Structures are given as structure tokens and as C-alpha cells.
Amino acid sequence: MPTYKAPLRDIKFLINELLDAPAELAKMPYYAENETADGALMEQVLDEAARFVEGELVPLNAVGDQQGCVRHDDGEVTTPDGFKAAYDKYRKAGWTALDADPNYGGQGMPHLVSNVLVELLNSANVAWSMYPGLSHGAYSALHAVGSDELKDLYLPKIVSGEWTGTMCLTEPHAGTDLGIIRTKAKDNGDGTYAVSGTKIFISAGEHDMADNIVHLVLARLEGSPEGTKGISLFLVPKYLPTPEGKVGERNGVVCGSLEHKMGINGNATALLNFDGATGFLVGEINKGMNHMFIMMNAARLGTGLQGLGLGEVAYQNALAYAKDRLQMRHNPRMSPSENADPIIVHPDVRRMLLTGKAYTEAGRAMAMWLALSIDTEHHHPDEAARQEAGDLVALLTPIAKAFMTDNGFNIAVQSQQIFGGHGYIREWGMEQFVRDARIGQIYEGTNGIQALDLLGRKVLMDGGKKLQKLAGMLQEFVDENESDEHIGEYVTALGKASQQLGSITMVVGQKAMSGEGGADEVNAAAVDYLRFFGHVVYGYLWARMAKVAQAKIDAGQDKDGFYLGKVQTARFYFTKLFPEIKALAATIKAGNEPLAVDNRMFGLERELVTA
Amino acid sequence: MPTYKAPLRDIKFLINELLDAPAELAKMPYYAENETADGALMEQVLDEAARFVEGELVPLNAVGDQQGCVRHDDGEVTTPDGFKAAYDKYRKAGWTALDADPNYGGQGMPHLVSNVLVELLNSANVAWSMYPGLSHGAYSALHAVGSDELKDLYLPKIVSGEWTGTMCLTEPHAGTDLGIIRTKAKDNGDGTYAVSGTKIFISAGEHDMADNIVHLVLARLEGSPEGTKGISLFLVPKYLPTPEGKVGERNGVVCGSLEHKMGINGNATALLNFDGATGFLVGEINKGMNHMFIMMNAARLGTGLQGLGLGEVAYQNALAYAKDRLQMRHNPRMSPSENADPIIVHPDVRRMLLTGKAYTEAGRAMAMWLALSIDTEHHHPDEAARQEAGDLVALLTPIAKAFMTDNGFNIAVQSQQIFGGHGYIREWGMEQFVRDARIGQIYEGTNGIQALDLLGRKVLMDGGKKLQKLAGMLQEFVDENESDEHIGEYVTALGKASQQLGSITMVVGQKAMSGEGGADEVNAAAVDYLRFFGHVVYGYLWARMAKVAQAKIDAGQDKDGFYLGKVQTARFYFTKLFPEIKALAATIKAGNEPLAVDNRMFGLERELVTA
Incomplete structure (x- = not known):
């Protein structure tokens, strides 16, 4: 069974020595006011995060893979054993609120810190981590462009983790090409819209971990133009909330099926049927693609962090195995009393390990640089500094998504290789890292699409x-x-x-x-x-x-x-x-x-x- | 569901135009005598092979993956639905005998032809194909170094496919490093040996497809030296044959468990317990490693052909999808009447497809060149020609194994990528190709070991x-x-x-x-x-x-x-x-x-x- 220890030494090196982050963050009034730029506080939070993921999430990783999610005849979905209990602990400990706006119950910690949390979550249990992960994307879009009414009603629930979120973009015929989606919205004339259509590949699309699920759905409003310029973003809750923010009437969105996948089996990948479901416009009509990119950019960095996290945990386990497994003699000997030496003594094994270490540590440095730049983009008092940071974020986001997931997959494969035949056997857990890492190169815009975004846009x-x-x-x-x-x-x-x-x-x-x-x-x-x-x-x-x-x-x-x-x-x-x-x-x-x-x-x- | 058409056009191009194989084979008396060097006959055989694999094995590929093999409490193993029936058809049609020695019931076809058969089998259903594949390795070693008595009793059964074979090398603590195996053999004094120990990762190690299973087992004879110089090769049948070659008494070798693996689920990967099982010496005492390499070299080329076959079938399905899937417009348009163009029009998709095509077709050319060289090595009348061919085979075998399986895995991954999210979903079948292709880089000597074999030896x-x-x-x-x-x-x-x-x-x-x-x-x-x-x-x-x-x-x-x-x-x-x-x-x-x-x-x- 694989193990995992959060790489806190390296993370603290990056925060304090490479990025000088506490000093940078102290320049930003938002963090100063919230008293969250303090280096000691950040380290304390991260130590606690490490304890949580190591203790609660690592043990559920293989369970989630083996059990998967189960859809019942009524469209409800049961997650693997222990997933809900761990989620309850997670949100009660305040992790869902970590970098959220204090106006909605958030703790206002820097994005730099939540970025590390996400890496740790992904190392420990990527399928589980996608439930809060998707909420975060929905939070970002709603927070940025939602009306005050929507924000007041939904954000506190998402921030507290009582409700989770999704991104509903893909349709059977439309993945990369969202301009051709067929999901429709009809103005009900009362400030709500009736949303109808079928969305597929909806991560965390249906589950039993939260009281409500808040779907953010791309659809075309009747009368809107063809193509990407006629798409709007709608909020469609599973249960319509009462004005007091309690769970009310069941809305017309139902999980029609779950996908059987190569990996991330613990996360429910749902086909959702919207049948005149009541929706609420998020942002402006026909600006849905722009608003969606707010979620998407967060999701892209989050996906990159899956590559990083899986690379790290695969590397850690390969390293442990390479020190333990005795095979072939080396000159000079490392274990002269045994009839073979630990395989870490062989240069080719070191080559594979160092590949994992070199890509992972550089990826972590890039992700944290990017996260600090996001903090700067949003909160730096100087406009030129915000602009410069924003440009860097725009430039590095596709690289973070594609380069980190490609490298993460390759590290998982190479780490599996170090195990020889044992790497191919389920109980050792290495092959799950490979299967789980594969999706990062595909979703949230394939890595080919990231490359076009980088070079073309x-x-x-x-x-x-x-x-x-x-x-x-x-x-x-x-x-x-x-x-x-x-x-x-x-x-x-x-x-x-x-x-x-x-x-x-x-x-x-x-x-x-x-x-x-x-x-x-x-x-x-x-x-x-x-x-x-x-x-x-x-x-x-x-x-x-x-x-x-x-x-x-x-x-x-x-x-x-x-x-x-x-x-x-x-x-x-x-x-x-x-x-x-x-x-x-x-x-x-x-x-x-x-x-x-x-x-x-x-x-x-x-x-x-x-x- | 994936489809497959044997690439006969390319194969015939290689046989006739690149290699001029019928003329080359006609120089070899063995094929001339057996009347098997005829180009038209070879093509006819391959057309028939294509029909068999396309019709019988392709439909069982997903079934085998989903069902896997089941071990019962008595140690017996049931293979997936349809596997045994297909195997019966296969052996009755004579495919197990294709390139075997006519003295033992074989058809004496060139290795060049059986090499193509193996590629086709691997494209169609790699897990199924390992049952006859392992037999072939056992056949080669027994044919090369077995006593006449052993050969007369066992080879006709293996050639006819009534009995299958295995290679029992790996132990829990000994994979690459066979010099430290612990399985022991004791001389019974009656020409037999008592073999005791535990072997793991034994492909096709236990199953219900044949009447008997012939294990070729590496073990250390009591009193033999430490290390690789004290290892001998033993034949240990599941059932001891009667002198008439019928299945007799049950021997002391039992399947203790089956592995749960990343892929090749239709093949039983067994842990075998040998408990004083009756064995027969194959070849010379303490020359087991040399004899094993006869099997191993055949297995290495066979493993390379898994990479080739999986690359080919993954490429074919990606190509079909790329022509069918409409997504984003291209200038100039390919499908002006639709609202998007087939993705094959986008250069990056072509890049991925061409990568598959270029590696696969070169791999096929190398494998067939190598196969023809094996024919030359064994059957050319001129000793210098045999020597030269043998040198080429020695040199190219590790490349065939490692380069073809690495490329095959990468092609499978890239072909999966062309499917976008659909590539990650089981029902599309692409993810199975990735999982099945992964083992080729690991077993029969990891690709790192192949590289050492190439450069060092x-x-x-x-x-x-x-x-x-x-x-x-x-x-x-x-x-x-x-x-x-x-x-x-x-x-x-x-x-x-x-x-x-x-x-x-x-x-x-x-x-x-x-x-x-x-x-x-x-x-x-x-x-x-x-x-x-x-x-x-x-x-x-x-x-x-x-x-x-x-x-x-x-x-x-x-x-x-x-x-x-x-x-x-x-x-x-x-x-x-x-x-x-x-x-x-x-x-x-x-x-x-x-x-x-x-x-x-x-x-x-x-x-x-x-x-």
C-alpha cells in the first residue's frame, strides 16, 4: 500500500527562501487586514493540512479506486466508503473556506497557501479532492460575476462546504468546441430560466457528500446567436434553496448515468439531464464563455496540481521501494551482508528517480510562483504590479496545466517502472497513480488545446x-x-x-x-x-x-x-x-x-x- | 467498441517488396523441403490468420478485460467467457503448429509468417494471445535442448495445442536477479527431481483452456553452486503424463493465487506453489540460465510484438475516430455542410496519428526483418550467412523488445488522447490498450534490462x-x-x-x-x-x-x-x-x-x- 508524507521541507524552502512570500504578501492590504500574510501562520496551516491529508485521505485512496461510485435507480449516487465522513471532517475543519472571501465566511488566506493544500490533496487522493476542487471553480466564477443576490444565497454554503459545485460544459458532441452546444435556456419571465439539455463528463456531478449541488451550466438562451457569442452561464441547483438558504424543492436535473473510467474511480463522473430545470443567470447574457474561463483558469491550475501531486507521491513510493528492494550486486557494494544491493545503487534507477524529483520540484516552484502571482494580480496595491502579475498568470497557466500533467503522468509511469512487475499489480498502488494521472492530460482542455492557448492566444x-x-x-x-x-x-x-x-x-x-x-x-x-x-x-x-x-x-x-x-x-x-x-x-x-x-x-x- | 483490420497490405509490401522474402526463404532447404517458402501460400495463410483474429479474438478483448480470470478454492482457474472455445478453434485450425517442426506435428512454416501471426494476435487480444504465446517459448527451449524422450512425449502435445506451456522464473524476492532464486530441486534417484518453491507472475500459469500445463521451471539442484551458475531448468507438468501421452496423475504444483493487475486481465497471472512436484531435467545440470535464454529471446521478440500490435490497433481506432469526430472549424473546410470539421484536419491531430503510423510501420519492418533473420540463422545452408544473421538477431532483439514496447505504449497513450474525454471511458476501449500495453515495458526483462543487454552484452x-x-x-x-x-x-x-x-x-x-x-x-x-x-x-x-x-x-x-x-x-x-x-x-x-x-x-x- 503506498504511503505519503507531505513535502513540507521543500514547500517551506519555496515560500521563504525562493519566493520570499511573507514579505511579498505583506505588501498587499487584503492579507494585512485579514492577518493572513504571516509566515508562521502559513506554516502552521500547512503542517495541519499535511496531518489531515496523510491521516484521513491517504487511507481512502485505494478504497475509492476499488469501490468507485454507485448510481441508484432514482439517480442518486453513493460515494465510496469513508468519503463522506472525511469530507465532513474536512469542511468542519474549515478547509473549504481557506482562501475564500471573509465576507462569505472565508478565511482569506493567500492563494499561495491554498495552492499547496491542493497539491497535498492531490497526492493523497485525487478522486476525493475533486469534490471540493470543483466547488472552488464554481466559487470563483460566482464570486467574480454573480449578482449580490446569488452570491449572498450561495457563496456562504459553498464556502462552508455544505454545498458543492460543478462545471457543466461538455455535451456528447461538444467537448473542445463549446460553440456548438445544444443545451437551451428559456426565459421564464420571473427572473429565472428553464434549462434543458444533456451534459456529460461532469466531475462530482452527483454524490452524497453534501446537502446540495450547485451546477454552473453553459447554455444558449433562446434567440441568442450561434457559436460562442450566444452562450450564457446559468446556476442550476440540485435543490432550489428557500430564501433562508435551506434546501428546498428538487430541481429538474437528474444524473442519468455514471461513466466507467480508467481511473479517478472515487469521483462520480456524471451524465446530467436538465429537463426544464430552474436556472439563474450568472453574469451577463451571452458572456457565458468569458465567465466560464474564470472557473476554467482555476480548474487548469488545479489540474496541473494533480500532475504535480501524483508525480510527488509516485516518486516518494518509488524512492522507498528502490531503497528497500535488493536486486543485483553493485561495485562498490551498498549492502555487503546481503546477496544483492538495493536497486537505488544502479545509475538507471537513479536516473528515473531524479527525473521524478527534478520535474516535481520545479513544478512545485512554478505552481507556487504562479499562485503568488495570482495573489499579486488580485490584491497588490500597485496597478502596474497587478497587470504584470496578471500577464504572467495568463502566460504560465497553460504551461502549468499541460507541462505539469504530462510530466506527472510520465513520472507516475517511470516510478511504476522502478517496481518492475510489482508495479503492474494493483495492491502496490503504483498503477492507480498512472491511471489517475492520465486524465489530467485530457480534461479541462486537452494538453493540445493548452498548447494552442499558449502559442496562439x-x-x-x-x-x-x-x-x-x-x-x-x-x-x-x-x-x-x-x-x-x-x-x-x-x-x-x-x-x-x-x-x-x-x-x-x-x-x-x-x-x-x-x-x-x-x-x-x-x-x-x-x-x-x-x-x-x-x-x-x-x-x-x-x-x-x-x-x-x-x-x-x-x-x-x-x-x-x-x-x-x-x-x-x-x-x-x-x-x-x-x-x-x-x-x-x-x-x-x-x-x-x-x-x-x-x-x-x-x-x-x-x-x-x-x- | 474498438475495431481492427489486419494491415495485410503493409505486411505484403514488407514480405515481397522490402524483404524479398520468398526468394530468400527459397534458398533454405528446410523451407524448400517443407514447401513452405511459397509467397502465395504465405499470403493465403496470413489472409486466413486475419480472418481468424478479426472474427474470433477481437470480440473477446473487452470481455476478457472486464471478466478477468477466476481462481477457485481448489486452485483451478476459469478463463473469461469464450476464451476456451476460441482456443479450441485456434488449435484445431492448426495455428499452434504453424512454424513448429514437422517431426512433432508442426507445419514448418517460416518464422517470418508466425511473426506476423503474433502481431495480429496481439492487436486483436493480447491477454488471450499470451496462452499460446507462452507455449511457444516452452516449445523453443524444449525443442532446442530437451532429451529425445521428453521431446517425444511433450512436443506433439504442445505443438497441437492440447497442452500449453509456461516459463517459471520470477520469485517474490527475485525478478531481474535470477541468481538469487530459492526454488530447489532434489534428485529422486529415478531420473526425476522433486521441485519445491514459490514462483510468481506466471503468465498463463493456470487455466482451463488446455488438458495439461507444462511448466518450465528454474531451480537450484541440491549441491549446486550459488548464483546463476547453479541453476538448472526443469519440466514440471501439471498432470504427469502416462507413457502413452495421456493425462495422468496430478502433480504437486498448485496455483495459490491470481494477481489483480492494471491490464491483460484475461490472462491468468499465477502464483504457483511447487511442493515436491515431480520434475524432469531439461538440458544440462547448472545450464538452466543458458537454456532459459532460448525461451527468453523468443519471449522478448514476442513482447516487442505486443507493443507493435497494440500500437497498430490503437492507431487504427484513433484514425477512425479522427475522421468521424467533428470539432472546431478549419480553413479550408473539410465538411462545409456541418458546423465543425473532422478533427483529422487539425495538424496536431495529424501529428499524433502520423507518430503512430511511423513507429508502427517501422516496427513492423524491423520485426519482420528480424524474423527473416531468425529463419536465416536456423536454416540457411551457408554457415557465414547463419552466423551473420544470428549476430543481427542478437543485436536487434533487445531493441525489438524495448523500443517497440515503449513506442507501442506511447502510441496507445497518444491515440487515447485523440479521443479526448471519451478516451478515458472504458466502453470506448482505448484505455484498455494503454493498460495492456504497459506490461510490455516491464516483463520479460524490464526495458532498462534490455538496454543493458544491448549496450553491455x-x-x-x-x-x-x-x-x-x-x-x-x-x-x-x-x-x-x-x-x-x-x-x-x-x-x-x-x-x-x-x-x-x-x-x-x-x-x-x-x-x-x-x-x-x-x-x-x-x-x-x-x-x-x-x-x-x-x-x-x-x-x-x-x-x-x-x-x-x-x-x-x-x-x-x-x-x-x-x-x-x-x-x-x-x-x-x-x-x-x-x-x-x-x-x-x-x-x-x-x-x-x-x-x-x-x-x-x-x-x-x-x-x-x-x-
Whole structure:
């Protein structure tokens, strides 16, 4: 059975030493007023979070996978044994309210802290964590654009965790392409709407953990235009609340079935039938796509944190196994009294472990940098600082989602590999990490869609301005450190890569604007481009972490080898993982031409036609 | 539900146009005598094989996954519905005897043909196919080194498929490291041995599909030396045969449990308890490891073919979905009358599909080249030709196992990705391909072990002789074709890569011989080295296939675009996949140093000590 210990040492290193977060947060009046920017308080909260997930959620992870959720004939759904009890403890301890607005019962903690909580939850039990996770997305959208009336009625319940939330976007024929959804809303003339249609793949869509479920639903209002410009966002509760906020009449939304999936079996993935269900408009008519992206951006970072959390727990268990499993002798011996040595002594096993460590620690650094930037974007007193942070968040969100889930899946697979045949057996738990990690690359916009968002929208749409700002920050770091005796070599490599990213962007951008086929060039390059970009970001963070760590070593403050570990992992990253950009540069450069093959290769009778 | 059509067009292209196999086989008296080298006969057999797997095995694939195998209290095991009936049809149609020795009831067909059969079986139903697959390994070892008495009694039953076989190697504490197994054999003094111990992970280890199960078991004879030099191979039947070859008394080997696994659920993975079971020595005392490798090499190629077969079927289904699923508009439109275009029009989807096609078709070419080389190794009249073929087989076998299963898994994952959320849902069947493909990278020697076999044993142990022979063959091809107007560019890249492989080998070889830590350098480089080597082999095969195809195009013989497809896929391979070698060259060059980290990083108290 897998085990898990929250990586608090690394998290505290990032908060205090890499990001200097308490000082940054203290600049923001919101946290100062709420008295939540205090470093000691943050650490205390995180210690408590670690105790909760280790004690309550880890033991339920295999149970949830094996039992799954059960839908009954009346459409109600039972979650796995222990899920509801753990959720009750979780919300009563206040975790659902952690970073929520104090005006609605929240604790007003920094997003930086809740970001760590989400990582820990995902390491412990990703299927369970999706129940509160989805609520958080619904909270964000409602808080940002909901009417005061809706907010006053629903937010306190969501913040307290008594009610949970969902995002209802996908339909059987419409996943990536939400512009073609068929769910309809009809104005009832009394301030409510009648919502009808079928939504699929609704995570936490039906369950027995909370008193009510608040669905946020994309639908087309009668008379609205075709496409994405005619979509509005509606709140459709499972039970219509009484004016006092109690659970009232059952609404016309029913779970028609649950999906049987590869993983995340403990989470109910529901097909929901809306049959004239009473809904309430959230935000403006026909602005549903914009409002949805508020939820979606939160969900994307949350999904990235699934990759991070699963990578971490898979790595931890592979490490423990590699120290325990004796197989083949090594020269020099590690366990001379045994007839074989622990497999961690073999370089290839170390290569796999270090891959897990290097990607996970860089991913954590990126996620926390991003989370602190979200705090800055929302609460910094200086508008320019808010704008700059917002640009960074926009740029890094698709990378956080795609790069972290791709790496997380690969780490889970490689960690499973370290177990040999035992990794394929259910009781060891490693194969569940692989199955659970796989969904992160698919949902909340496939990783291919993230790559298009990065290259097409975030980078090219503003002529590369956001990218240039980031590149400037990197260049400053490179200029300062390229002569450093310890990290100079890597910093130089980073500088070259960052410049190469700029020139690649220019080349693809020019192709993109060269008329017909331009969009295809963006589409052809996007996935490799995102990976290249991800390495530049991770390279930057590893160089920064190594710099901080080396200073501690130089000051004689490395008693347990933690800082040496950082420096050596940075070396591993730059020598064994970062060189992937050499291949990516070549494949990006090759462009769309090798993909523009004769349609007969695919047995396509239809030829491309100009509409 | 996934579908599958055997890729007969491509297979016949390889047999007739790339390999000129009928002419090659006709040179071998064995096939001439058995009248099995005839091209028309081979095609007829393969058409029949395609009909069998498509009609009988594809429909059982999901059933096997969902039902799994059931062990009863008496240790007997029931396979999923339909498995036994399909097996009865299979053996009655003579498929178990296809390439077996006519002296024991076999049909004496070329290994080239049975290799294709195995690919098709694996595409259709990998869990089912492991029952006859394991028999084949047992057949090979028994046929090669068994006594006439054992062969006369057992081989006809295995060849006819009435009895199946297993390989019993792994024990709870001993997987890669067979030198430390604890299973014991005691000489009964009557020509038999009493075998006692516990074996785990025994594929097809217990089931209801055949009348008897013939276990080939590694054990240490009392008084034999420690380590791999004291291991012998024993035949331990489930039922002791009567002298007439009927099923007799129940032997002391019982299935203690079945594993619950990530995939291949239709195959029974058994824990077997041997309790003084009656065994018969196979081959020589203490030569068990050598004899085992006869089975193992067959099993390794067979495992590679699992990667190939699963990659093929995953690709086929992703292709069908990509043509069917409408999502987002493209300019120019492909389906102007719909509100979205089939996703195959988007370059990133094409990139994923072409990755599947390029790796699969090159893998098939390599596997068939290897299979024909096995025929040559065994049956060519010229000793030098046999030796040369044997060297090639030795060199390519670890690549076939590791490179094909790694690529097969990645193709399955990428094909699943094309389905978006639907790929994660069981009923679509794509996630089963991913789960089933994962085991190929782990068993029959993990892919890390294959890499060590390639670099350490196959390449460095003879001072690079086998590699040089292959490199010479490639250089000849490069010299002939580097000025070709169509393929010259790729041939030049191939030539450079082949030379780089040589120089990388030299560098690693020198480090390896430089005393202490040399073995670590081999271990550190091996996995990346195998991938680099795999690309050189696939590059060679793509260039050859493109050359053959271009000649047909030039001759005006490409009516359906098949040859153009080959040429364009070669271009895709060289521009989008082959550049991976740039990264691999860098990571190989980085060597062991970045892996030789401080042990405190891993929380290891034990330091390396010299024994």
C-alpha cells in the first residue's frame, strides 16, 4: 500500500527562501487586514493540512479506486466508503473556506497557501479532492460575476462546504468546441430560466457528500446567436434553496448515468439531464464563455496540481521501494551482508528517480510562483504590479496545466517502472497513480488545446508582449549570474534557450501571419512549443533554486544535505532533461509541411475544400 | 467498441517488396523441403490468420478485460467467457503448429509468417494471445535442448495445442536477479527431481483452456553452486503424463493465487506453489540460465510484438475516430455542410496519428526483418550467412523488445488522447490498450534490462563487432543513396546518426573499461543508447521503404496512394521523430556524473562501501 508524507521541507524552502512570500504578501492590504500574510501562520496551516491529508485521505485512496461510485435507480449516487465522513471532517475543519472571501465566511488566506493544500490533496487522493476542487471553480466564477443576490444565497454554503459545485460544459458532441452546444435556456419571465439539455463528463456531478449541488451550466438562451457569442452561464441547483438558504424543492436535473473510467474511480463522473430545470443567470447574457474561463483558469491550475501531486507521491513510493528492494550486486557494494544491493545503487534507477524529483520540484516552484502571482494580480496595491502579475498568470497557466500533467503522468509511469512487475499489480498502488494521472492530460482542455492557448492566444495575440516581459526578466537573471562559478554554465544554457524561444516564436509568428495555412503552422508547432517553453521556465527556476541553495552551502548552513540536493538536482535537470529542447527546436522548425500529407494516407475520400 | 483490420497490405509490401522474402526463404532447404517458402501460400495463410483474429479474438478483448480470470478454492482457474472455445478453434485450425517442426506435428512454416501471426494476435487480444504465446517459448527451449524422450512425449502435445506451456522464473524476492532464486530441486534417484518453491507472475500459469500445463521451471539442484551458475531448468507438468501421452496423475504444483493487475486481465497471472512436484531435467545440470535464454529471446521478440500490435490497433481506432469526430472549424473546410470539421484536419491531430503510423510501420519492418533473420540463422545452408544473421538477431532483439514496447505504449497513450474525454471511458476501449500495453515495458526483462543487454552484452562484450557489421551495412546503403533526389536528405541524416552511434559507443566503451565506475557508466547510458540505436534502425528502414516506394511512384504504379503514403511517412519520421537523437546524444554524453549524487538526497543512511 503506498504511503505519503507531505513535502513540507521543500514547500517551506519555496515560500521563504525562493519566493520570499511573507514579505511579498505583506505588501498587499487584503492579507494585512485579514492577518493572513504571516509566515508562521502559513506554516502552521500547512503542517495541519499535511496531518489531515496523510491521516484521513491517504487511507481512502485505494478504497475509492476499488469501490468507485454507485448510481441508484432514482439517480442518486453513493460515494465510496469513508468519503463522506472525511469530507465532513474536512469542511468542519474549515478547509473549504481557506482562501475564500471573509465576507462569505472565508478565511482569506493567500492563494499561495491554498495552492499547496491542493497539491497535498492531490497526492493523497485525487478522486476525493475533486469534490471540493470543483466547488472552488464554481466559487470563483460566482464570486467574480454573480449578482449580490446569488452570491449572498450561495457563496456562504459553498464556502462552508455544505454545498458543492460543478462545471457543466461538455455535451456528447461538444467537448473542445463549446460553440456548438445544444443545451437551451428559456426565459421564464420571473427572473429565472428553464434549462434543458444533456451534459456529460461532469466531475462530482452527483454524490452524497453534501446537502446540495450547485451546477454552473453553459447554455444558449433562446434567440441568442450561434457559436460562442450566444452562450450564457446559468446556476442550476440540485435543490432550489428557500430564501433562508435551506434546501428546498428538487430541481429538474437528474444524473442519468455514471461513466466507467480508467481511473479517478472515487469521483462520480456524471451524465446530467436538465429537463426544464430552474436556472439563474450568472453574469451577463451571452458572456457565458468569458465567465466560464474564470472557473476554467482555476480548474487548469488545479489540474496541473494533480500532475504535480501524483508525480510527488509516485516518486516518494518509488524512492522507498528502490531503497528497500535488493536486486543485483553493485561495485562498490551498498549492502555487503546481503546477496544483492538495493536497486537505488544502479545509475538507471537513479536516473528515473531524479527525473521524478527534478520535474516535481520545479513544478512545485512554478505552481507556487504562479499562485503568488495570482495573489499579486488580485490584491497588490500597485496597478502596474497587478497587470504584470496578471500577464504572467495568463502566460504560465497553460504551461502549468499541460507541462505539469504530462510530466506527472510520465513520472507516475517511470516510478511504476522502478517496481518492475510489482508495479503492474494493483495492491502496490503504483498503477492507480498512472491511471489517475492520465486524465489530467485530457480534461479541462486537452494538453493540445493548452498548447494552442499558449502559442496562439497568450503569446502571438499580443505580438509577443507577455513573452518579451518574461524573457526580459530571464535575461536580467542571466546577465547577473552567467559568470557564477557554480551555476554559470547552466545559466548560460538557459540564456541561449530563452533567446531561441524568442526566435522560434518569431518564425512561427511570421508563418502564422503569412495568410492561408498560417493557423495550421501554429497548430503544428504548438505542442512542441509548449514543452520548449516549459523547459525554459523550469530551467529558470532550477537555476534560481540552485543559486539560493549554493549560498546556504557557502555559508555553512547545509547540515542535512538539503541544499546540496538542490544543487545536484539542478545539475541533473540541466544535463539530463533540459537537452530535450534540442529535439524540440528541430521539430518545431520542421513546421506543418510534414503533416500536410495526402488525404488518401488516412483513407479520407473527402478532400479539403474552401468553404 | 474498438475495431481492427489486419494491415495485410503493409505486411505484403514488407514480405515481397522490402524483404524479398520468398526468394530468400527459397534458398533454405528446410523451407524448400517443407514447401513452405511459397509467397502465395504465405499470403493465403496470413489472409486466413486475419480472418481468424478479426472474427474470433477481437470480440473477446473487452470481455476478457472486464471478466478477468477466476481462481477457485481448489486452485483451478476459469478463463473469461469464450476464451476456451476460441482456443479450441485456434488449435484445431492448426495455428499452434504453424512454424513448429514437422517431426512433432508442426507445419514448418517460416518464422517470418508466425511473426506476423503474433502481431495480429496481439492487436486483436493480447491477454488471450499470451496462452499460446507462452507455449511457444516452452516449445523453443524444449525443442532446442530437451532429451529425445521428453521431446517425444511433450512436443506433439504442445505443438497441437492440447497442452500449453509456461516459463517459471520470477520469485517474490527475485525478478531481474535470477541468481538469487530459492526454488530447489532434489534428485529422486529415478531420473526425476522433486521441485519445491514459490514462483510468481506466471503468465498463463493456470487455466482451463488446455488438458495439461507444462511448466518450465528454474531451480537450484541440491549441491549446486550459488548464483546463476547453479541453476538448472526443469519440466514440471501439471498432470504427469502416462507413457502413452495421456493425462495422468496430478502433480504437486498448485496455483495459490491470481494477481489483480492494471491490464491483460484475461490472462491468468499465477502464483504457483511447487511442493515436491515431480520434475524432469531439461538440458544440462547448472545450464538452466543458458537454456532459459532460448525461451527468453523468443519471449522478448514476442513482447516487442505486443507493443507493435497494440500500437497498430490503437492507431487504427484513433484514425477512425479522427475522421468521424467533428470539432472546431478549419480553413479550408473539410465538411462545409456541418458546423465543425473532422478533427483529422487539425495538424496536431495529424501529428499524433502520423507518430503512430511511423513507429508502427517501422516496427513492423524491423520485426519482420528480424524474423527473416531468425529463419536465416536456423536454416540457411551457408554457415557465414547463419552466423551473420544470428549476430543481427542478437543485436536487434533487445531493441525489438524495448523500443517497440515503449513506442507501442506511447502510441496507445497518444491515440487515447485523440479521443479526448471519451478516451478515458472504458466502453470506448482505448484505455484498455494503454493498460495492456504497459506490461510490455516491464516483463520479460524490464526495458532498462534490455538496454543493458544491448549496450553491455551485445555491443561492448565483443568490442563492438556486431555493431560494426550493422554499421557497415548502413554505410553501404548511405553511400549508394545519399545523392538520391528524393531520399538523399534523409539518408545523409541517417549516415551521420550511424556514425554518431559509433562514436558514442566508443566513448561509453572507453569509460566502461576505465576501471572503477565503468559499469556505472554503461548503466547510466544504456536506456538513452537503446533509443538512439532504435532510431538509427528505424531510420534505415524508413529510408529503404521510401526508396522502394518512390521507385513504384516513378514507375506510375501508385494507384491508391499507398506508396506516396510511405514516402510522406518517411519524411514525417525524419523531420518529426528522428530528431529525438539530438537530445539523446547530449544526455548520453553527460554520463553518470549527474546521477552520482549525494546519498542524503535520497534519505539513505547507508553509504557505498567497497565489499
